[in-house]
Amino acid sequence: MTTKDDVLKYLREQQGDWISGETLSNRMGISRSAVWKQISRLRQEGYVIQSTPNKGYVLSEIPEMLLPAEIGEGLDTSVFGKQGIVYEGEMDSTNRKARDLAVKGAPEGTLVVAEKQTGGRGRRGRYWFSPRKAGIYASLILRPKLPPNEAPKITLLTGVTVAEAFMALTPLKPAIKWPNDILVNGRKICGILTESSMEMDAIHHVVVGVGINVNTRKFPDELKEIGTSVYLETGRTFDRVALLKEFLRRFEEHYRNFLSSGFGSVEKRWRELAVVLGKEVTVRMIDATCRGRAVELDRDGALIIQEKNGERRKIYSGDIQIHGK
């Protein structure tokens, strides 16, 4: 914990009551001017801290930002978000940053968060609309001891986790569109980009990036018909920090269960939340397109499509269009 985080902790503990500069300086073993310096830094971050000469300081407003101190406050995980949170107001892409950190050896559980992305990446070279302070743009570094062919399951697991976090904290009824889109009323509210570094028989790291449209009010023309946000669906703004914390807590739990006991429980949940199974779909892959019924989720997380001629195809990655209702 930094000195600044310590000052914040003491201010928070007061729950709206004043604390004198002298008490703070005694408790922390630093000078009163050092306390003042940390108060100024917190104010620069957006915390509203009132001060008067005879009463001291009181914390009266917490900024609507994904600040590490806010994410870490009461975060009920043991590793995710506890191994360092890298935060910047603006980043090109949290996935890009997380990959660089992973290559340099950052541990499992390292979290990268930004208020805005200038080069937010989507699947298949697309961009991810990432306006300032509207969504959650976050990437987590994982180092699972799994054979590489198990890696796609992490994307499915992430989808289940985001859907559950929505159900826990919002009135939304999300659905998962294989492999990784979270939809509400047929529109995309969250995208997941999983990028891995692996060898033939081992995974070095996996970066799981989630883009969640929380308080996004307006999408650019090309996304208007396909994108939505928690705000647009409910008419209310939501606490992004609370949603991110809920996601991290559930993600760690599912991930641990997956590593220790296999994919069974997550798969069951995925099937309950998925919208593609049993539907007539068209899948666009990089080099081909196929149409048929989505009949099964294979053991490794791939989707099995049965074409009209009865032939079964195993799809690892692609864009799905669902036909009919």
Ligand code: BTN
């Ligand atoms: C998709 O549906 O195409 C995936 C979108 C993933 C977007 C998130 S936002 C945080 C992380 N950083 C990125 O550059 N992309 C992911």
